[in-house]
Amino acid sequence: MRYFSVLTIVLCAIILSPYYGYSQASREAVIIQGTVTSKADGEPLIGVSVAELDASNRVVAGTVTNFNGQYLLRVSNANGRLMFSYMGFQRVVLNAGNRTRIDLQMVEESTSIAEVTVTGTRKTTSQGGFSIPEREVSTAMQSISTKEFEGLQVTSIDDALQGHIAGLDIVANSSDPGAPTSMRIRGVNTINSNAEPLIVLNGVPYSLDVDPNFDYANSNTEQYANMLSINPDDIEQIEVLKDAAASAVWGTKGANGVIMITTKKGVAGPTRVTYSYRFTRTKQPQGKKILTGDDYTMFIKEAYLNPRQDDEANDLPEYNYDRNFPDFENYNNNTDWIKEVSQIGYIHNHNLTVYGGGDRAKYRLSGEYLTQRGTIIGQNLERYSSRLALEYNVSDRIQFVSETAFTFTNNRRSYDNYLGIAYNKMPNVSVYMQDRDGNDTEEFFNIPRTSQLNDSQKNLRNPIALSELATNRSRSTRILPQVGIRYHLLDPVVHLLRLNIDATFDVNNDKSNVFLPANATNLRWMDRVNEASDASSQNLGVFSDANLLFVPNFENKDHSLSLYASMQISTGNSSSQQIVTSGLPAYDLIDASNLGYIESARNGRSSYRGLGFMTRWHYAYKGRYITSGTLRQDGSTRFGKGNRWATSPGLSLKWIMSDEPFLDSADWLSMLAFRGSWGISGNQPGSDYLHYSRYGIYGSYMNLPAVKPNSLRLDALKWETATAYNLGAEFAVIDYKYSADFNYYKTRIDDMLFSGFALSSSSGFPSLPYVNAGIMENEGWELYLNFNRFVEVKDFSMDFKINFANNRNTIIEIDPTILKSWNAEFNYTNGTYLTRIQERNSFGSIYGFRYKGTYKYDKFENAIEKEGSILGADGVPLAPFALDAEGNVIYDHNGKPKPMYFSYNHLPTRYQFRGGDAIYEDINNDGTIDELDIVYLGNSNPKIHGGFGLDFRYKRFMLRNFFNFRYGNKVVNSARMHAENMYTDNNQSIAVNWRWRHEGDVTDMPRALYQYGYNWLGSDRYVEDGSFLRFKYMQLNYDFPKSMLQPYHLERLSFYMTINNLFLLTKYSGVDPEVGYGGLGGGGISYDNNRTPRTRDFVFGVTIGF
Secondary structure (H helix, E strand, C coil): CHHHHHHHHHHHHHHHHHHHCCCCCCCCCEEEEEEEEECCCCCECCCCEEEEECCCCCEEEEEECCCCCEEEEEECCCCCEEEEECCCECCEEEECCCCCECCEEECECCHHHHHHHHCCCCCEEEECCEEEEHHHCCCCEEEEEHHHHCCCCCCCHHHHHCCCCCCEEEEECCCCCCCCEEEEECCCCCCCCCCCCEEEECCEECCCCCCCCCCCCCHHHHHHHHHCCCCHHHEEEEEEECCHHHHHHHHHHHCCCEEEEEECCCCCEEEEEEEEEEEEEEECCCCCCECCHHHHHHHHHHHHHCCCCCHHHHCCHHHCCCCCCCCHHHHCCCCCHHHHHECCEEEEEEEEEEEEECCCEEEEEEEEEEEEECCECCCEEEEEEEEEEEEEECCCCEEEEEEEEEEEEEEECCCCCHHHHHHHCCCCCCCEEECCCCCEEEEECCCCCCCCCCHHHHCCCCHHHHHHHCEEEEEEEEEEEEEEEEEECCCCCCCEEEEEEEEEEEEEEEEEEEEECHHHCCCCHHHCCCEEEEEEEEEEEEEEEEEEEEECCCCCCCEEEEEEEEEEEEEEEEEEEEEEEECCCCCCCCCCCCCCEEEEEEEEEEEEEEEEEEEEEEEEECCCEEEEEEEEEEEECCCCHHHCEEEEEEEEEEEEHHHCHHHCCCCCEEEEEEEEEEEEEEECCCCCCCCCCCEEEEEEECCEEEEEECCCCCCCCCCEEEEEEEEEEEEEECCCCEEEEEEEEEEEEECCEEEEEECCHHHCCCEEEEEECEEEEEEEEEEEEEEEEEEEECCEEEEEEEEEEEEEEEEEEECHHHHHHHCCCCCCCCCCCCCCCCCCCCCCEEEEECEEEECCCCCHHHHHHHHCCCECCCCCECCCECECCCCCECECCCCCECECEECCCCHHHCEECCCCCEEECCCCCCCEECHHHCEEEEECCCCEEEEEEEEEEECCEEEEEEEEEEECCEEECHHHHHHHCCCCCCCCEHHHHHECCCCCCCCCECCCCCCCCCCCCCECCCEEECCEEEEEEEEEEEECCHHHHHHHCCCEEEEEEEEECCCEEECCCCCCCCCCCCCHHHCCCCECCCCCCCCEEEEEEEEEEC
């Protein structure tokens, strides 16, 4: 922070002093003074910039007028030129002519001319180097101004973007402070590499280069969350590049799409100060109800009894309410653990901005302080951030720009998943140790290791004790200084030929400290108590970009051309350390460097280099026939010599049909255009040094230190390449009041990268780090509709916007060896789904059994006697006996009905189903439920996702309403699975009160079986429809008119009130169907594991401008 402060002061001094200070006087220096007034009313003008210019139009000296409009300037040349400039007035340049006093009357600019300049169809957008008119964009992109969510309380900009961009699917993984989201642009574009889109901030790509051998506290997701923690109040605009022709600008880094963020800059005019404050109250939604202490005891004793009908099996003192039991009071409770770990959360967000400048220099300085208390006890997040943007025009041809950002995040996280523990922990036990009279002591209670209870309960630590005593803290510091120079090689009035040179430094330090004291657990001293883990990583990245832009000024205005060439160099170094120490001598010595037993210590270093060359062009004929192209080459040190370079071309065409002469009579038609694009992008592996033979220490040989090879050399590894096609259409009528944008795309990913390719043991290596071995496709469409002020009556108006996106992912081809390696064999256990990647299916597909309910009867005779058939009215068997394809009972050679089995041919897990057990569909009708009965159950990827908003305006009031939705995705409700399995000592949902208990019970809830049976196999019983419609936010704001504020010397006063997550429409039985994407290890399946759900928030905010 000290270096950051010094750097800020130096930059301010260098840039602002020439503008506001006096120049060094020469021997011939003279003093010129005078008064500047407005010609319209004769009033003195305060803050007028008065500057001396040299022959190159550089500012030599300068000052500003005082409160009386007076100025005093020491000039070096009595015959030089003076420039007078003031916001809203015409600039004046005149010769001093040896005068010592110059009074001036300034003329106001015509507001009508200014309006013509900024309105119309020439709005531009910047895409990797040069700006082009927005209507001439021929690639698939969508932009959004942060005014869309001004006043909303979001700790990360990705949350604000959710649902606003067609084709950008954003899913919250948790509402814990600092938790990241999952983002996908046009589906899953890679399986084994980072699938998140590239973030580009002010033309500089954010990197996530972390030592691949170092993984602590989910470092990648934590860094991604920190990377997106850009103060939303600093953001001017966000552009999302979706097709390869657009993202080819960023080459291989843009294979998953690109999110380009542009921050606010200084504005010419007097110094302005803006302060905003937002207060947020957050609360968790109601979760599933779980058993009380009495209901839990009844269920668990029944679960112990059922397997073998043994009365002694459930004779456990912890469940018997026996007052002679020494710990009776500690097990004689009715603790609501969910209530104990939950709390009301708060967010306080302060933002202060100072900005202003003149014709030569502009500046903007902002600072943010955010503190958040989570809805789970013990969670606290603090973030300090600041950003300084400076622009200084040295002359008409030279401009200096700089921007420095600083972010510090201190996140106290939960040591464990407290909410998950609360759902599972038995309600009988107390939070604190209790005395004989049932009074709480000051010591937390954990189930002793000597208890007869199953480890599933003994290993569930007291979440309140963990919250109070354990430590899990992460701290992140990121500094991003950026400097650049713009030099016009030719007179911009004649031809634009500009050289741009930028350099950005990315300094990122992360530290984590984890400590588990003995008094928060039931561990013994030899079980690694008082264990501390300290980890840190340091990353330094340097990105430099030298580019040349040429825009010729043709005499024939039918032609418009922009040419651009760039060379980009990126380098980086990272190091990491981690030490784990146990047996620390005191509970408050949480640092792993203290004296103790070192369990492990490791460190790592890595470096990378990248080089990219790019050329771009944009050509328009008559403003309606448009073509754009990109050709980029990237080099990476992660490949061998023959494959280090990847070429990313992109080509796009556009025809604006509405500009054709034959449609001149269609005045109502504002835009009708068609476009097409093609491009290639790539992906690289997540590890360095793959093309080297790496060695590691291997004990000793003949009493000498020895090394052995750790990996095979991968010289032939290639880039993962994605070839994308896009067809689009734009339509707008009545001066863009109604507009639509449609895209159809298809992307083919070749040479997919897979890690952990299994090898024969005879090779001496267990696996290859990476291999190219597959083809995958994404195909889909996007539709965006915007109705701007479609209802307008006097002071009242309405806006409506909606977007839809569809994506279909298909795995075309994968090497059979890869399939064998990744597709694990069926493990014959409860609670798991078959991890499978299958050709012609989507990544994220779910495979399991079909659940049909419970067997109503145990005996064949009972079913026949009471029902008259072995089949129920719905065709489901009433008793556990085998049926053929026609529903007839299969008899054995003795003429007896053949019972149903689980895994009949696998003796260790063979089990005969009984009455009250789960029914699974016997697909092949062989009388046994096994891997041959596993079928496709759905996919975790949504068929359609998007959002829509309806805004109301009345005078200075604004009411914004926004909804987001997902449709057609499947979620494995793992939380429900474990809350209804009745297999362990864990607490259960109240749904188990309707379990099967007696012969003839009609229910879909199987009987309770402790550590027995197969009533919770991975099946469609727990695969639920994750579709939802969420009322994401409703915001009411009011801007006070300036006429009311002027007496108080205020520029702006606004109030905001927002309610987030008003309601949720879904068939999902869990708390919230918004569940993150699954990784490769889980086959891309989305699992709901009782993470903290999205909260319901109330926000009050105010913005004051001076």
